[in-house]
Amino acid sequence: MLELYAVSKIYGNGVVALRDVDLKVNKGEFVFIVGPSGAGKTTLTRLILAEEKPTKGQIIVNNKVVNNLRPSEIPYLRRQIGTVFQDFRLMHNWTVEENVSFAMKVIEAPRRAIRKRVPEVLEMVGLANKAKHLPTQLSGGEQQRVALARAIVNQPYILLADEPTGNLDPETAWGIMRVLQDINAQGTTILMVTHAKNIVDEMRKRVVALEGGRIVRDETRGAYGNEN
Amino acid sequence: MRIRTWAFFTGQAFSSMRRNSWMTVASIGTVAVTMIVLGIFLLLGGNINNIAGNIESQVEVSIYLQDEITSGQVDDLAQKFAAMEQVALVKYVSKEEALQELREMYGESGDFLAGLELDNPLRNGFRLRTHRPEQVLEIVPTLRSFDGVAEVQYGQGFVEQLFAVTNVMRVVALGLMLGLASAATFIIANTIRITVFARRREISIMKYVGATDWFIRWPFVIEGMTLGLVGSLIAAGLVAWAYSAAVVNLAVTIPFFPLVKPWPFLLGVSGWLLLIGTTIGVLGSTLSLRRFLRV
Structure with a gap:
């Protein structure tokens, strides 16, 4: 599903963001990526999304080597990976429905498929009654649900969530986590970068801890740990 | 691509023009002015050629x-x-x-x-x-x-001079037209750059959901094309109207002045204006997008 072999990333200014990272994530797993700021978490997500190329090593997504894709191939990789960010990244002047259906328009899905699928995912994230709202009329938690709906509407193999609860109050954050669990239960692999200690400790999922660009801990039913 | 996708691109282009309405009006105006000047040159050039041709053919x-x-x-x-x-x-x-x-x-x-x-x-x-x-x-x-x-x-001497003068006029007219056309291209490029810059956040979102570069590019290309087309349509209309009026008036005040007849001359001139204007629009938007697509 997702495999990294001896992946290193050294930036032009000499900063070593990742060194010799080996990681294998199987289909249907739920993985927390934790670690202090500057540990290499963001670099890891950027490499998986082919926003950057690794200096060394190999990255394989769904049995395809992606660390040296041509620019024209990158969009097709990203269609297999749903993404959610701390800042939601929605189109402000599009309705909830338009934001979600856009991901399907990009892959030129048939109109009938869009009309069928969009209400399904909005139902799944609990926004069936807000389809015609603009993001600005929604709360932070609701906006993140829109982002989640958009990320999964094309049924990606992997959902990459970069601090999806970072801007939300604890109660709302748990709402998002329940949606993520539902998505995971339907077979989507989830990689979630987070600082939310209470969530990681409570959920008891696989935890991969990064520090100084290395994997320092990889536990199947782990906790957040002591590192900040 | 599906027709519906093109409809989506066009919708995007037009809503972008509505949102930046003052910028849209400004660039349509600039294209129109440039194309009017270009049109005047085309009319002058056509008439100079005609006169030169008349004289030349009488050699x-x-x-x-x-x-x-x-x-x-x-x-x-x-x-x-x-x-x-x-x-x-x-x-x-x-x-x-x-x-x-x-x-x-x-x-x-x-x-x-x-x-x-x-x-x-x-x-x-x-x-x-x-x-x-x-x-x-x-x-x-x-x-x-x-x-x-x-x-x-x-007609010794006269023939040599005539050829020299008409050749110089042709070169000067061509140079001026090229200069004007590239100026208009940069103006459109600037307009599109402003809309692209305003929408760079949207572009990065599109890239995250897996949009290809062309999927992102088309709405901007359509926008540039529309700006160029509308601007040159206005110019072509004004130029055609003014020239027809000039031909009628000159026929009264200076009979026998050999102006080229409006039809089909104006059709050719308008055709060139529309073609150049639209090309300029497409060129401008493509130029300004190149940098922003690297996300």
């Missing part, structure tokens, strides 16, 4: 024959002239015909020509036309070398 070589020449020699010369590859037309003009032409030219004031038919001072001769006016200069020395030819006239 003729007159050959005057020696008086003692026999009719057999005349036929012989006619064949030799016709055999030259540059020569398009050979016409024998007897001195009687030449006199008749003079009479027609002077009309009523031609009294002084009366009685000349009894002792015609004119000479028999030929008039030649070449395929291209500039070929006149090539054939004159050969013509002079033929036996029986007394004199060759072709």
Whole structure:
């Protein structure tokens, strides 16, 4: 599903963001990526999304080597990976429905498929009654649900969530986590970068801890740990 | 791509133009002004070409024959002239015909020509036309070398000057047009750059959901194309209206001034304006997108 072999990333200014990272994530797993700021978490997500190329090593997504894709191939990789960010990244002047259906328009899905699928995912994230709202009329938690709906509407193999609860109050954050669990239960692999200690400790999922660009801990039913 | 996707692109382009309405109006206006200037140059150029062409096509070589020449020699010369590859037309003009032409030219004031038919001072001769006016200069020395030819006239000096002037005018007009067209391209590029910059967040979102570069590019290309097309349509309309009016007015004030007739001349000019305007729009948007697509 997702495999990294001896992946290193050294930036032009000499900063070593990742060194010799080996990681294998199987289909249907739920993985927390934790670690202090500057540990290499963001670099890891950027490499998986082919926003950057690794200096060394190999990255394989769904049995395809992606660390040296041509620019024209990158969009097709990203269609297999749903993404959610701390800042939601929605189109402000599009309705909830338009934001979600856009991901399907990009892959030129048939109109009938869009009309069928969009209400399904909005139902799944609990926004069936807000389809015609603009993001600005929604709360932070609701906006993140829109982002989640958009990320999964094309049924990606992997959902990459970069601090999806970072801007939300604890109660709302748990709402998002329940949606993520539902998505995971339907077979989507989830990689979630987070600082939310209470969530990681409570959920008891696989935890991969990064520090100084290395994997320092990889536990199947782990906790957040002591590192900040 | 699906028709629906194109509808989506067009919708995106138009909503972007609505959102930046003042910028849209400004760039349509700039394109229109540029295209009007370009249109005026095209009209001037067309008319200069027309006048030059008129004059050039009237460039003729007159050959005057020696008086003692026999009719057999005349036929012989006619064949030799016709055999030259540059020569398009050979016409024998007897001195009687030449006199008749003079009479027609002077009309009523031609009294002084009366009685000349009894002792015609004119000479028999030929008039030649070449395929291209500039070929006149090539054939004159050969013509002079033929036996029986007394004199060759072709408007010496004038022909050379005419070609020099029309060539310079063509080059200057072309240079000005190129300059104007590239200025308009940069103006559109700037407009699109502003909308692209305003929407760079949206572009990065599109890239995250897996949109291809062309999927992102098309709405902007359509926007640039529309700006160019609308601007040049306005220009073409104004230029066509003004020229038609000018032709009508000039026909009254300066009769016989050889302006090119509006139809189908204006069709060609408008066609060029629309084509150049639209191309400029597409070029401008493509230029300004190149940097922003690297996300």
